[in-house]
Amino acid sequence: MTLPATAIAANLAEVRERIAVVARAAGRAPESVTLVAVSKGHGTEAVQAALACGQRVFGENRVQEAEAKWTPLREIRTDLDLHLIGPLQTNKTADALQLFDTIETLDRARLVDRLHTDRDRLGTAARTRALFVQVNTGEEPQKAGVAPGAADAFIADARARLGLEIAGLMCIPPLDEEPAPHFALLAKIAARNGISGLSMGMSADYETAVAFGATHVRIGTAIFGAR
Numbered sequence: 001m002t003l004p005a006t007a008i009a010a011n012l013a014e015v016r017e018r019i020a021v022v023a024r025a026a027g028r029a030p031e032s033v034t035l036v037a038v039s040k041g042h043g044t045e046a047v048q049a050a051l052a053c054g055q056r057v058f059g060e061n062r063v064q065e066a067e068a069k070w071t072p073l074r075e076i077r078t079d080l081d082l083h084l085i086g087p088l089q090t091n092k093t094a095d096a097l098q099l100f101d102t103i104e105t106l107d108r109a110r111l112v113d114r115l116h117t118d119r120d121r122l123g124t125a126a127r128t129r130a131l132f133v134q135v136n137t138g139e140e141p142q143k144a145g146v147a148p149g150a151a152d153a154f155i156a157d158a159r160a161r162l163g164l165e166i167a168g169l170m171c172i173p174p175l176d177e178e179p180a181p182h183f184a185l186l187a188k189i190a191a192r193n194g195i196s197g198l199s200m201g202m203s204a205d206y207e208t209a210v211a212f213g214a215t216h217v218r219i220g221t222a223i224f225g226a227r
């Protein structure tokens with residue numbers, strides 16, 4: 001179900017305003033929070049409506065869906081910033097590197113190794129500039145991400161062995177828990193590792209996330225409606 005462009009415009013304006021209010025209340029500049037509009041499950045029409053409102057940063061969780069949707073748009077727009085926010089399989093790393101500006105879901109050594117090798121091999125064809133490590137703050141078995149206790153070593157390995165710059169950390173708190181302690185934990189891991197990017201907060205909890213220092217909020221439903 002795709003909302004009319006006017007509804008998407010109104011939703012975007014409301015989300016931006018709410019982010020700004022919470023950011024200011026926390027003593028932060030509203031511009032210090034990047035709104036990643038999550039367009040997974042929605043088509044080109046919905047994306048065009050957001051583009052018409054000046055939105056340029058988008059999130060997708062599947063490489064193939066993103067390729068089909070964004071390759072034509074890339075040809076007419078050079079100012080997009082696409083984030084991969086879903087799990088990445090090692091056989092899709094080359095595709096992901098050519099499509100996404102930011103990959104938020106580094107979570108295992110084998111994936112980091114593949115990204116490193118493929119980035120070298122692709123050279124200038126690789127578009128990805130920023131890598132985030134996903135942390136499974138709730139230690140949920142079904143969820144991707146590095147365990148909080150393993151995060152420091154994982155980050156150190158990616159940096160030291162491969163010379164990769166880690167721009168941020170990302171988390172998805174458990175559905176049935178207060179998100180605040182998870183956001184606080186992610187912020188703590190980032191701070192002790194000298195990492196400035198914090199991708200946390202979705203439609204239901206982005207205001208809390210901004211209060212806890214989110215630099216990126218990933219919002220789908222509150223902008224585009226139900227999937």
Ligand SMILES: *Cc1c(COP(=O)(O)O)cnc(C)c1O
Nearest residue numbers: 038061085202203218219220221
């Ligand atoms: C789908 C998704 C979102 C957006 O969720 P909403 O609740 O629709 O805002 C954010 N982050 C990730 C990783 C997602 O998969």
